[in-house]
Amino acid sequence: MRMLPPRGRRRAARDPRRAAPPAAPPAPTPPVTLLVRPEVLRSLAASVATAGDVETGGPLIGTVQRSWEPAGERLIVCVLATVAPSARDGRVASVSVGRGGEGERAASAVRWWRSASGLDLVHLGDWHRHVWGSPEPSGGDRATAKRLGAQSPAPVWLTAVATGRRRRRHQAEEKGEEVRFIDAAAVTGVVRFFREAGGAGLVAVRARVEGAALPALPALPWYVADPARFAAECRLLRAAGYRAALQPASSDDGHGAVLRLRREGAPDVTVITGPRYPRQAPVRLDARGRRVPPAGAWSPHRYLVDLVDLVGEEKR
Numbered sequence: 001m002r003m004l005p006p007r008g009r010r011r012a013a014r015d016p017r018r019a020a021p022p023a024a025p026p027a028p029t030p031p032v033t034l035l036v037r038p039e040v041l042r043s044l045a046a047s048v049a050t051a052g053d054v055e056t057g058g059p060l061i062g063t064v065q066r067s068w069e070p071a072g073e074r075l076i077v078c079v080l081a082t083v084a085p086s087a088r089d090g091r092v093a094s095v096s097v098g099r100g101g102e103g104e105r106a107a108s109a110v111r112w113w114r115s116a117s118g119l120d121l122v123h124l125g126d127w128h129r130h131v132w133g134s135p136e137p138s139g140g141d142r143a144t145a146k147r148l149g150a151q152s153p154a155p156v157w158l159t160a161v162a163t164g165r166r167r168r169r170h171q172a173e174e175k176g177e178e179v180r181f182i183d184a185a186a187v188t189g190v191v192r193f194f195r196e197a198g199g200a201g202l203v204a205v206r207a208r209v210e211g212a213a214l215p216a217l218p219a220l221p222w223y224v225a226d227p228a229r230f231a232a233e234c235r236l237l238r239a240a241g242y243r244a245a246l247q248p249a250s251s252d253d254g255h256g257a258v259l260r261l262r263r264e265g266a267p268d269v270t271v272i273t274g275p276r277y278p279r280q281a282p283v284r285l286d287a288r289g290r291r292v293p294p295a296g297a298w299s300p301h302r303y304l305v306d307l308v309d310l311v312g313e314e315k316r
Protein backbone atom coordinates (compact mmCIF):
# COMPACT_ATOMS: atom_id res chain seq x y z
CA MET A 1 0.00 0.00 0.00
CA ARG A 2 1.24 3.49 -0.86
CA MET A 3 1.15 6.12 1.88
CA LEU A 4 -0.12 9.56 0.99
CA PRO A 5 2.23 12.36 1.93
CA PRO A 6 1.01 13.84 5.23
CA ARG A 7 0.47 17.29 3.65
CA GLY A 8 -1.94 15.95 1.03
CA ARG A 9 -3.77 13.89 3.58
CA ARG A 10 -4.24 16.88 5.86
CA ARG A 11 -5.55 18.97 3.01
CA ALA A 12 -7.95 16.26 1.84
CA ALA A 13 -9.21 15.79 5.38
CA ARG A 14 -9.78 19.55 5.81
CA ASP A 15 -11.91 20.03 2.68
CA PRO A 16 -13.15 16.79 1.07
CA ARG A 17 -14.98 18.78 -1.68
CA ARG A 18 -11.63 20.07 -2.97
CA ALA A 19 -10.05 16.61 -3.22
CA ALA A 20 -8.85 15.83 -6.78
CA PRO A 21 -11.29 13.64 -8.73
CA PRO A 22 -10.05 10.05 -8.97
CA ALA A 23 -7.90 9.49 -12.06
CA ALA A 24 -9.79 7.77 -14.88
CA PRO A 25 -8.85 4.07 -14.91
CA PRO A 26 -6.80 3.10 -17.99
CA ALA A 27 -9.00 1.87 -20.86
CA PRO A 28 -9.29 -1.91 -20.46
CA THR A 29 -7.39 -3.78 -23.16
CA PRO A 30 -9.65 -6.56 -24.44
CA PRO A 31 -8.18 -10.07 -24.26
CA VAL A 32 -6.63 -11.44 -27.43
CA THR A 33 -6.95 -14.74 -29.26
CA LEU A 34 -3.80 -15.05 -31.38
CA LEU A 35 -3.72 -17.28 -34.46
CA VAL A 36 -0.66 -17.65 -36.70
CA ARG A 37 -0.44 -19.12 -40.20
CA PRO A 38 2.23 -21.86 -40.47
CA GLU A 39 3.86 -19.98 -43.40
CA VAL A 40 4.83 -17.20 -40.99
CA LEU A 41 6.88 -19.64 -38.92
CA ARG A 42 8.33 -21.18 -42.08
CA SER A 43 9.45 -17.77 -43.32
CA LEU A 44 10.82 -16.91 -39.88
CA ALA A 45 12.80 -20.18 -39.74
CA ALA A 46 14.16 -19.54 -43.26
CA SER A 47 15.32 -16.05 -42.22
CA VAL A 48 17.01 -17.48 -39.12
CA ALA A 49 18.63 -20.23 -41.23
CA THR A 50 20.30 -17.74 -43.58
CA ALA A 51 21.09 -15.05 -41.01
CA GLY A 52 24.14 -16.67 -39.39
CA ASP A 53 24.97 -14.50 -36.37
CA VAL A 54 22.92 -11.50 -37.55
CA GLU A 55 19.87 -10.39 -35.54
CA THR A 56 17.25 -10.62 -38.25
CA GLY A 57 13.56 -9.73 -38.08
CA GLY A 58 10.49 -8.58 -39.94
CA PRO A 59 6.95 -7.26 -39.72
CA LEU A 60 3.89 -9.27 -38.64
CA ILE A 61 1.01 -8.66 -41.05
CA GLY A 62 -2.57 -9.81 -40.65
CA THR A 63 -6.08 -8.97 -39.51
CA VAL A 64 -7.85 -7.94 -36.29
CA GLN A 65 -11.51 -8.68 -35.69
CA ARG A 66 -13.62 -7.87 -32.68
CA SER A 67 -15.68 -10.60 -31.09
CA TRP A 68 -18.51 -9.66 -28.71
CA GLU A 69 -18.68 -12.53 -26.28
CA PRO A 70 -20.91 -12.77 -23.21
CA ALA A 71 -17.85 -12.23 -20.99
CA GLY A 72 -16.93 -9.06 -22.92
CA GLU A 73 -15.10 -7.95 -26.00
CA ARG A 74 -12.23 -10.04 -27.40
CA LEU A 75 -9.82 -9.36 -30.25
CA ILE A 76 -9.22 -12.15 -32.75
CA VAL A 77 -5.75 -11.41 -34.13
CA CYS A 78 -4.58 -13.43 -37.14
CA VAL A 79 -0.93 -13.21 -38.24
CA LEU A 80 -0.97 -14.18 -41.91
CA ALA A 81 2.41 -13.11 -43.30
CA THR A 82 5.81 -11.61 -42.71
CA VAL A 83 8.17 -10.06 -45.23
CA ALA A 84 11.52 -11.85 -45.26
CA PRO A 85 14.62 -9.68 -45.50
CA SER A 86 16.09 -9.68 -49.00
CA ALA A 87 19.38 -11.53 -48.93
CA ARG A 88 22.07 -9.24 -50.30
CA ASP A 89 25.68 -10.40 -50.25
CA GLY A 90 24.68 -13.17 -47.87
CA ARG A 91 23.95 -10.70 -45.08
CA VAL A 92 20.43 -10.38 -43.75
CA ALA A 93 19.04 -7.33 -42.03
CA SER A 94 15.68 -6.83 -40.39
CA VAL A 95 12.62 -5.35 -42.08
CA SER A 96 10.33 -2.70 -40.56
CA VAL A 97 7.24 -1.47 -42.40
CA GLY A 98 7.64 2.01 -43.87
CA ARG A 99 11.15 2.62 -42.49
CA GLY A 100 14.14 2.70 -44.84
CA GLY A 101 14.50 0.85 -48.14
CA GLU A 102 13.49 -2.52 -46.70
CA GLY A 103 10.57 -0.78 -44.99
CA GLU A 104 9.29 0.58 -48.30
CA ARG A 105 9.49 -2.93 -49.67
CA ALA A 106 7.38 -4.23 -46.76
CA ALA A 107 4.84 -1.40 -47.21
CA SER A 108 4.42 -2.19 -50.91
CA ALA A 109 4.07 -5.91 -50.05
CA VAL A 110 1.20 -5.06 -47.66
CA ARG A 111 -0.47 -2.91 -50.36
CA TRP A 112 -0.17 -5.70 -52.94
CA TRP A 113 -1.49 -8.37 -50.56
CA ARG A 114 -4.39 -6.10 -49.57
CA SER A 115 -5.48 -5.64 -53.18
CA ALA A 116 -4.89 -9.31 -54.12
CA SER A 117 -6.73 -10.76 -51.10
CA GLY A 118 -9.38 -8.12 -50.38
CA LEU A 119 -8.53 -8.53 -46.68
CA ASP A 120 -8.21 -5.53 -44.39
CA LEU A 121 -4.55 -6.26 -43.63
CA VAL A 122 -2.71 -4.25 -41.00
CA HIS A 123 0.79 -4.11 -39.61
CA LEU A 124 0.30 -5.92 -36.30
CA GLY A 125 3.84 -5.65 -34.93
CA ASP A 126 7.32 -6.98 -35.52
CA TRP A 127 9.37 -10.07 -34.82
CA HIS A 128 13.10 -10.23 -34.28
CA ARG A 129 15.69 -12.78 -33.35
CA HIS A 130 17.83 -12.97 -30.25
CA VAL A 131 21.06 -14.46 -31.55
CA TRP A 132 22.17 -15.38 -28.07
CA GLY A 133 19.98 -15.80 -25.03
CA SER A 134 16.34 -16.32 -24.33
CA PRO A 135 13.13 -15.36 -26.14
CA GLU A 136 12.36 -12.85 -23.37
CA PRO A 137 12.01 -9.25 -24.51
CA SER A 138 14.84 -6.96 -23.44
CA GLY A 139 14.41 -3.52 -21.89
CA GLY A 140 15.03 -2.06 -25.34
CA ASP A 141 12.35 -4.32 -26.86
CA ARG A 142 9.87 -3.10 -24.23
CA ALA A 143 10.66 0.55 -24.92
CA THR A 144 10.40 0.03 -28.71
CA ALA A 145 7.05 -1.78 -28.36
CA LYS A 146 5.68 0.99 -26.17
CA ARG A 147 6.71 3.66 -28.71
CA LEU A 148 5.55 1.79 -31.83
CA GLY A 149 2.35 0.57 -30.15
CA ALA A 150 1.43 4.17 -29.32
CA GLN A 151 2.08 5.25 -32.94
CA SER A 152 0.27 2.32 -34.57
CA PRO A 153 -3.32 2.74 -35.78
CA ALA A 154 -3.91 -1.02 -35.20
CA PRO A 155 -5.88 -1.90 -32.02
CA VAL A 156 -3.12 -4.30 -30.95
CA TRP A 157 0.68 -4.27 -31.14
CA LEU A 158 2.64 -7.52 -31.09
CA THR A 159 6.31 -8.21 -30.45
CA ALA A 160 7.58 -11.70 -31.22
CA VAL A 161 11.02 -12.81 -30.11
CA ALA A 162 12.65 -15.81 -31.78
CA THR A 163 15.75 -17.81 -30.97
CA GLY A 164 17.24 -20.52 -33.09
CA ARG A 165 20.21 -21.63 -35.12
CA ARG A 166 20.86 -23.81 -38.08
CA ARG A 167 22.59 -27.00 -37.06
CA ARG A 168 23.85 -29.98 -38.98
CA ARG A 169 22.61 -33.28 -37.76
CA HIS A 170 24.41 -36.57 -38.35
CA GLN A 171 22.76 -39.71 -37.20
CA ALA A 172 23.32 -43.40 -37.92
CA GLU A 173 21.15 -46.22 -36.78
CA GLU A 174 21.59 -49.97 -37.22
CA LYS A 175 18.52 -51.72 -38.49
CA GLY A 176 19.03 -55.43 -39.10
CA GLU A 177 21.70 -55.75 -41.77
CA GLU A 178 21.46 -52.08 -42.78
CA VAL A 179 22.79 -48.92 -41.25
CA ARG A 180 20.44 -46.05 -41.83
CA PHE A 181 21.85 -42.57 -41.81
CA ILE A 182 20.64 -38.99 -41.82
CA ASP A 183 22.75 -36.00 -42.69
CA ALA A 184 20.62 -32.85 -42.60
CA ALA A 185 20.73 -29.20 -41.71
CA ALA A 186 17.80 -28.10 -39.58
CA VAL A 187 16.75 -24.93 -37.84
CA THR A 188 15.43 -25.41 -34.36
CA GLY A 189 14.31 -22.60 -32.15
CA VAL A 190 11.43 -21.07 -30.32
CA VAL A 191 9.34 -17.98 -30.82
CA ARG A 192 7.29 -16.22 -28.16
CA PHE A 193 4.59 -13.66 -28.83
CA PHE A 194 3.92 -10.67 -26.61
CA ARG A 195 1.41 -7.87 -26.82
CA GLU A 196 1.97 -4.30 -25.75
CA ALA A 197 -0.54 -3.71 -22.96
CA GLY A 198 -0.04 -0.06 -22.03
CA GLY A 199 0.94 0.23 -18.37
CA ALA A 200 1.60 -3.49 -18.02
CA GLY A 201 4.19 -3.40 -20.84
CA LEU A 202 4.80 -6.50 -22.94
CA VAL A 203 2.59 -9.38 -21.82
CA ALA A 204 3.08 -12.93 -23.17
CA VAL A 205 0.25 -14.17 -25.42
CA ARG A 206 -0.35 -17.79 -26.28
CA ALA A 207 -0.25 -18.32 -30.05
CA ARG A 208 -2.04 -21.09 -31.89
CA VAL A 209 -0.67 -22.19 -35.27
CA GLU A 210 -3.65 -22.55 -37.56
CA GLY A 211 -3.42 -23.68 -41.16
CA ALA A 212 -6.97 -24.80 -41.88
CA ALA A 213 -9.20 -21.91 -40.76
CA LEU A 214 -7.06 -18.90 -41.71
CA PRO A 215 -6.74 -17.55 -45.26
CA ALA A 216 -3.35 -18.08 -46.89
CA LEU A 217 -1.95 -15.07 -48.73
CA PRO A 218 -0.55 -15.55 -52.25
CA ALA A 219 3.21 -15.51 -52.79
CA LEU A 220 4.42 -12.01 -53.67
CA PRO A 221 5.24 -11.47 -57.35
CA TRP A 222 8.97 -10.97 -57.92
CA TYR A 223 8.65 -7.26 -58.77
CA VAL A 224 7.01 -6.61 -55.36
CA ALA A 225 9.24 -9.00 -53.39
CA ASP A 226 12.41 -7.58 -54.95
CA PRO A 227 11.82 -3.96 -56.05
CA ALA A 228 15.58 -3.35 -56.25
CA ARG A 229 15.82 -5.99 -58.96
CA PHE A 230 12.76 -4.53 -60.73
CA ALA A 231 14.29 -1.01 -60.64
CA ALA A 232 17.55 -2.37 -62.07
CA GLU A 233 15.65 -4.17 -64.86
CA CYS A 234 13.79 -0.95 -65.78
CA ARG A 235 16.99 1.12 -65.68
CA LEU A 236 18.82 -1.28 -67.98
CA LEU A 237 15.91 -1.48 -70.44
CA ARG A 238 15.64 2.33 -70.52
CA ALA A 239 19.37 2.66 -71.15
CA ALA A 240 18.97 0.25 -74.10
CA GLY A 241 16.23 2.49 -75.54
CA TYR A 242 13.21 0.41 -74.49
CA ARG A 243 9.97 1.73 -73.06
CA ALA A 244 8.43 -0.92 -70.82
CA ALA A 245 4.81 -1.42 -69.77
CA LEU A 246 4.16 -3.84 -66.91
CA GLN A 247 1.05 -5.94 -66.84
CA PRO A 248 0.52 -8.17 -63.79
CA ALA A 249 -0.27 -11.75 -64.73
CA SER A 250 -1.24 -14.79 -62.76
CA SER A 251 -1.00 -18.45 -63.57
CA ASP A 252 -1.66 -21.66 -61.68
CA ASP A 253 1.72 -21.46 -59.99
CA GLY A 254 1.45 -17.85 -58.83
CA HIS A 255 1.81 -14.22 -59.82
CA GLY A 256 4.27 -13.03 -62.41
CA ALA A 257 4.30 -10.20 -64.92
CA VAL A 258 4.09 -9.55 -68.63
CA LEU A 259 6.34 -6.77 -69.91
CA ARG A 260 5.60 -5.13 -73.24
CA LEU A 261 8.74 -3.53 -74.63
CA ARG A 262 8.93 -0.96 -77.40
CA ARG A 263 11.98 0.52 -79.05
CA GLU A 264 12.17 2.97 -81.91
CA GLY A 265 12.81 1.16 -85.19
CA ALA A 266 12.61 -2.33 -83.67
CA PRO A 267 9.73 -4.80 -83.53
CA ASP A 268 7.79 -5.00 -80.25
CA VAL A 269 8.87 -7.60 -77.75
CA THR A 270 6.79 -9.26 -75.05
CA VAL A 271 8.49 -10.88 -72.09
CA ILE A 272 6.63 -13.18 -69.70
CA THR A 273 8.14 -13.63 -66.25
CA GLY A 274 6.83 -16.28 -63.87
CA PRO A 275 6.42 -15.98 -60.09
CA ARG A 276 9.92 -17.35 -59.45
CA TYR A 277 11.73 -15.04 -61.87
CA PRO A 278 14.76 -14.53 -62.01
CA ARG A 279 15.42 -18.11 -60.83
CA GLN A 280 12.87 -19.19 -63.43
CA ALA A 281 13.71 -18.37 -67.06
CA PRO A 282 11.57 -15.70 -68.75
CA VAL A 283 9.76 -16.41 -72.02
CA ARG A 284 10.01 -13.97 -74.93
CA LEU A 285 7.44 -13.54 -77.67
CA ASP A 286 7.96 -11.74 -80.95
CA ALA A 287 5.73 -8.97 -82.34
CA ARG A 288 3.28 -11.59 -83.66
CA GLY A 289 3.07 -13.36 -80.30
CA ARG A 290 5.17 -16.34 -81.29
CA ARG A 291 7.50 -17.86 -78.73
CA VAL A 292 11.15 -17.15 -79.51
CA PRO A 293 13.44 -20.02 -78.51
CA PRO A 294 16.08 -18.90 -75.98
CA ALA A 295 19.50 -18.06 -77.43
CA GLY A 296 21.31 -19.66 -74.51
CA ALA A 297 20.88 -20.99 -71.00
CA TRP A 298 19.20 -18.59 -68.61
CA SER A 299 20.92 -17.60 -65.37
CA PRO A 300 19.49 -15.51 -62.49
CA HIS A 301 22.54 -13.25 -62.95
CA ARG A 302 21.26 -12.18 -66.37
CA TYR A 303 18.71 -9.41 -66.89
CA LEU A 304 15.73 -9.00 -69.22
CA VAL A 305 17.75 -6.60 -71.33
CA ASP A 306 20.19 -9.44 -72.10
CA LEU A 307 17.27 -11.47 -73.39
CA VAL A 308 15.59 -8.78 -75.50
CA ASP A 309 18.73 -7.17 -76.85
CA LEU A 310 19.36 -10.40 -78.74
CA VAL A 311 15.99 -9.91 -80.47
CA GLY A 312 17.04 -6.42 -81.54
CA GLU A 313 20.42 -7.74 -82.78
CA GLU A 314 18.74 -10.40 -84.89
CA LYS A 315 16.72 -7.81 -86.76
CA ARG A 316 19.62 -5.51 -87.60
Ligand SMILES: [Zn+2]
Nearest residue numbers: 130137138141
Ligand atom coordinates in the same frame (compact mmCIF):
# COMPACT_ATOMS: atom_id res chain seq x y z
ZN1 LIG B 1 15.11 -8.17 -28.50
